[in-house]
Amino acid sequence: MGLENKGPDRADRVTPGGIAFPGTSLENRTGSWRLMRPLFETAPSPCHAVCPAQENIPDYLSLMARDEPRRAWEVLVSDNPMPAVTGRVCPHPCETDCHRGRFDAPVSIHSVERFLGDAALREGWPYPAIPPLGEDKVAVVGAGPAGLSCAYHLRRQGIRVSLFDQFPEAGGTCRIIPDYRLPSLVLSGEAERILGLGITFYPGKKLGRDVSLEELEADYAAVFLSPGRQRSRAFSVAHSVPANLHHGIDLLWTWKNVGALPRWDRVVIVGGGNTAIDLARTLLRTGTGEVHVVTDEEIPVDRESQKGWPMPAIAREVGLAIGEGVRIHAGRSIGRLLLREDRVVGVELVHALKELEAKSPVHRAFPGTETVLEADQVIPAVGQDLDSEGLERLLKSRDHLAVSNDGRVEGNERIFAGGDAVPGGGLVSAAIGSGHRIALKIGALLRGEGPSAVPALVPLPYSGLNLHYFDHGSSYEPMERAPGARNGFDEIETTGSSDLIRAEADRCLSCGHCLECDNCWVLCPDGAVLKTAGFGNLPVPYLFDYEYCKGCGLCARECPSGHIRMVPEE
Amino acid sequence: MASASDPGPVDLAELRAAQPRFSGLESGHGACQGCGQALAARLVLEAAGPDVIVANATGCLEIFTTPWPLSAWNVAWIHSLFENVAAVASGIEAALKIQGRNTKVLAFAGDGGTFDIGFQALSGMLERNHDVLFVCFDNEAYMNTGIQRSGSTPLGAWTTTSPAGKTRQGKRHLKKDLLTIIAAHGIPYAATASVAYPSDLRSKVRRALSTEGPSFLLLHSPCPLGWGHDSSLTIAVDRLAVESGLFPLLELARGQVIGRMAIRTVRPVREYAELQSRFGHLLADSPEAHEGLEHLQAIADANIERYGLLASGPEPRDSEGADTVRRGGTRWA
Numbered sequence: 001m002g003l004e005n006k007g008p009d010r011a012d013r014v015t016p017g018g019i020a021f022p023g024t025s026l027e028n029r030t031g032s033w034r035l036m037r038p039l040f041e042t043a044p045s046p047c048h049a050v051c052p053a054q055e056n057i058p059d060y061l062s063l064m065a066r067d068e069p070r071r072a073w074e075v076l077v078s079d080n081p082m083p084a085v086t087g088r089v090c091p092h093p094c095e096t097d098c099h100r101g102r103f104d105a106p107v108s109i110h111s112v113e114r115f116l117g118d119a120a121l122r123e124g125w126p127y128p129a130i131p132p133l134g135e136d137k138v139a140v141v142g143a144g145p146a147g148l149s150c151a152y153h154l155r156r157q158g159i160r161v162s163l164f165d166q167f168p169e170a171g172g173t174c175r176i177i178p179d180y181r182l183p184s185l186v187l188s189g190e191a192e193r194i195l196g197l198g199i200t201f202y203p204g205k206k207l208g209r210d211v212s213l214e215e216l217e218a219d220y221a222a223v224f225l226s227p228g229r230q231r232s233r234a235f236s237v238a239h240s241v242p243a244n245l246h247h248g249i250d251l252l253w254t255w256k257n258v259g260a261l262p263r264w265d266r267v268v269i270v271g272g273g274n275t276a277i278d279l280a281r282t283l284l285r286t287g288t289g290e291v292h293v294v295t296d297e298e299i300p301v302d303r304e305s306q307k308g309w310p311m312p313a314i315a316r317e318v319g320l321a322i323g324e325g326v327r328i329h330a331g332r333s334i335g336r337l338l339l340r341e342d343r344v345v346g347v348e349l350v351h352a353l354k355e356l357e358a359k360s361p362v363h364r365a366f367p368g369t370e371t372v373l374e375a376d377q378v379i380p381a382v383g384q385d386l387d388s389e390g391l392e393r394l395l396k397s398r399d400h401l402a403v404s405n406d407g408r409v410e411g412n413e414r415i416f417a418g419g420d421a422v423p424g425g426g427l428v429s430a431a432i433g434s435g436h437r438i439a440l441k442i443g444a445l446l447r448g449e450g451p452s453a454v455p456a457l458v459p460l461p462y463s464g465l466n467l468h469y470f471d472h473g474s475s476y477e478p479m480e481r482a483p484g485a486r487n488g489f490d491e492i493e494t495t496g497s498s499d500l501i502r503a504e505a506d507r508c509l510s511c512g513h514c515l516e517c518d519n520c521w522v523l524c525p526d527g528a529v530l531k532t533a534g535f536g537n538l539p540v541p542y543l544f545d546y547e548y549c550k551g552c553g554l555c556a557r558e559c560p561s562g563h564i565r566m567v568p569e570e
Numbered sequence: 571m572a573s574a575s576d577p578g579p580v581d582l583a584e585l586r587a588a589q590p591r592f593s594g595l596e597s598g599h600g601a602c603q604g605c606g607q608a609l610a611a612r613l614v615l616e617a618a619g620p621d622v623i624v625a626n627a628t629g630c631l632e633i634f635t636t637p638w639p640l641s642a643w644n645v646a647w648i649h650s651l652f653e654n655v656a657a658v659a660s661g662i663e664a665a666l667k668i669q670g671r672n673t674k675v676l677a678f679a680g681d682g683g684t685f686d687i688g689f690q691a692l693s694g695m696l697e698r699n700h701d702v703l704f705v706c707f708d709n710e711a712y713m714n715t716g717i718q719r720s721g722s723t724p725l726g727a728w729t730t731t732s733p734a735g736k737t738r739q740g741k742r743h744l745k746k747d748l749l750t751i752i753a754a755h756g757i758p759y760a761a762t763a764s765v766a767y768p769s770d771l772r773s774k775v776r777r778a779l780s781t782e783g784p785s786f787l788l789l790h791s792p793c794p795l796g797w798g799h800d801s802s803l804t805i806a807v808d809r810l811a812v813e814s815g816l817f818p819l820l821e822l823a824r825g826q827v828i829g830r831m832a833i834r835t836v837r838p839v840r841e842y843a844e845l846q847s848r849f850g851h852l853l854a855d856s857p858e859a860h861e862g863l864e865h866l867q868a869i870a871d872a873n874i875e876r877y878g879l880l881a882s883g884p885e886p887r888d889s890e891g892a893d894t895v896r897r898g899g900t901r902w903a
Contacts, residue, residue, distance in 0.1 A: 020641035554604050
């Protein structure tokens with residue numbers, strides 16, 4: 001505002017003394033004093049840097065905090081098209097790394113993600129930014145999270161996608177996750193909405209059986225392979241294999257597709273991964289009397305106190321399983337199967353330790369520590385291997401698809417691979433992230449663009465925040481069914497209400513991102529920060545007026561979220 | 571990503587004119603980097619609004635805002651002598667009263683012009699019940715003339731006239747308890763404020779101006795040059811002045827304390843001293859330094875006790891909750 005009239009030109013303004021016209025100090029360009037220059041600079045938040053699906057978390061939390069769930073979801077699905085799924089099944093490393101966790105309690109990011117995913121399914125919000133289809137065609141093999149994500153991100157670039165899967169429905173390994181963790185309707189809901197974007201889905205088409213790699217290479221500009229790991233690893237103990245052996249993953253498939261499982265009195269599941277834990281809890285729910293899980297790994301607890309190798313299963317799910325009555329024998333391995341004829345009557349457990357030696361895990365068992373556990377069924381859940389059918393030419397003798405940094409299968413210009421079939425997979429969110437990254441690579445390849453380096457995200461350190469400006473407050477605790485009330489396959493965690501989720505999103509400290517809190521605007525001693533609200537449609541909330549900024553650095557020091565950086569003047 | 575720092579084709583002069591606040595103190599003034607007083611003066615006028623007349627005693631604020639023939643003021647403003655700003659403001663107020671005008675009158679002075687040189691004029695203004703808000707920008711020494719100690723300089727602080735050496739640990743006298751002296755005049759409203767708590771500061775200005783009769787605001791304003799702290803630390807230093815108890819934020823009516831900003835987590839005086847070279851000698855490993863720092867700590871403790879500053883639990887307006895940020899800036903409403 002100020003006074004409109006800044007007075008006559010300087011020559012006439014030179015008064016006999018005693019008088020000066022208002023606001024004429026603007027002639028004095030104090031910016032020339034500056035040695036350091038403040039910059040508004042978005043720094044990656046720790047949640048964003050660690051998210052396997054590369055979600056831009058502070059951006060969608062900010063929109064949710066402003067009660068704009070639809071725009072929040074649109075930001076979210078510009079990276080991850082399946083938030084209702086990952087909001088449920090991802091172990092959310094974002095919350096482990098959340099700076100708010102050091103202040104009071106981490107933001108319950110997965111609750112927001114899940115809420116937004118559910119809201120989109122309920123309201124039928126269309127996926128944003130879907131361009132018309134162009135001429136280029138790409139084949140995607142495997143309709144799990146990696147394949148769906150890749151197909152979706154190719155489609156967002158206007159590329160035609162043919163998606164092949166050996167099964168009748170999309171979803172991949174997610175389809176065996178029990179309903180108490182991921183309801184089938186949520187998975188099929190998001191998968192079908194992605195397919196509905198104009199992606200041609202070929203169910204029941206298996207690579208090597210119904211379609212060959214050579215055909216795909218001939219018909220499509222590029223191929224993305226995400227076949228997952230579908231083949232149970234062979235199981236035997238000291239060369240003995242019991243008759244009537246069921247593999248864990250097969251039982252989970254049976255439960256989801258047939259809806260019935262045998263009832264045993266006492267089951268021993270061998271393995272420490274999600275399959276072992278999911279199956280253990282499913283069996284308890286379908287009438288098996290006692291369920292024991294044997295693993296040479298440790299029960300996952302906080303990282304510091306872990307001595308051995310933690311179970312790869314999601315820590316939270318292990319805790320819930322124990323609460324439900326699953327008995328976990330950690331740090332044990334099976335020394336011997338006790339067989340009567342070819343029928344299992346028990347197992348011999350022996351103390352064991354899995355630990356790192358020269359960067360690879362080694363297994364040690366300690367004779368003299370054996371105990372016997374009676375059981376009428378032993379179920380291996382010791383991991384799955386890649387089904388090599390149709391991939392022989394690429395695999396050679398390896399058990400995985402070897403890819404270069406940009407996702408290309410080594411030695412192949414137009415064949416890419418991701419998801420569990422390549423090393424480093426395992427999480428749904430990581431599969432989605434790999435599908436996304438490679439879709440962008442394929443798009444660039446088809447457009448004839450050169451390789452673009454994606455810089456690693458270096459997150460804003462905790463010390464980059466000014467925590468004085470945040471108040472401690474209560475955090476959102478997702479509603480969970482008590483163990484006694486978990487008799488069926490209803491979900492254990494429920495989706496929060498709009499009010500609670502909005503309040504939770506507002507707890508985000510916005511690490512490295514602008515909160516639009518006005519601190520810089522209010523606190524600049526030189527009036528050199530200008531607010532842009534209501535002035536045109538500027539893409540930023542504030543601007544520095546470098547004509548007057550003296551470079552004192554106060555704004556950077558008092559910015560609560562570390563969005564201002566001081567750099568030396570040239 | 572487009573650089574958020576590059577204004578591009580934006581007309582900054584137009585944007586400046588469209589700012590959603592009243593800027594009584596314009597950019598281009600010559601205050602040092604990180605000047606607490608420049609910030610404080612803009613915040614006071616932001617709350618007071620354009621319809622004011624300011625009388626300004628000699629001091630930093632007067633010097634850096636009006637290098638002839640320029641002025642940084644966007645309000646009617648007059649420079650008085652060092653000693654008589656309260657008298658000048660009294661005269662303006664009396665003249666406006668005769669003319670039947672509602673323009674508010676503010677008197678601005680530093681601690682030199684308030685605690686020492688202008689004190690008798692201030693006392694007279696309060697005693698004659700003029701409807702003036704007297705704002706003392708307290709930076710605890712004569713900064714404009716080169717950091718000489720004033721009646722407001724705290725115990726132990728180094729200035730050029732209270733040096734620290736073998737026999738003395740900085741200033742050997744206490745900071746004058748001006749607030750109690752003001753309180754003794756029985757005026758309707760008096761308060762202390764800090765630039766570290768701008769919302770609190772502005773609401774106190776509004777309260778003072780809506781109270782008929784004389785009012786007084788003691789406004790703590792760090793001086794990076796005179797206190798010897800980095801220019802970026804102005805707010806951080808003043809926050810510690812409040813959170814240590816050395817500068818309590820209070821409101822008084824007719825001499826009685828009616829409001830206080832409670833401290834949720836009391837910070838040791840040492841943390842405050844460590845940021846400022848004027849207290850550097852008190853951090854030395856000697857019995858004299860130790861005694862000096864403990865003395866300052868005892869003064870802070872006594873303030874907390876005297877004014878009952880400890881918060882029993884989280885309160886929305888205590889020293890930690892008062893400036894909690896809100897998305898979209900509603901904190902400053």
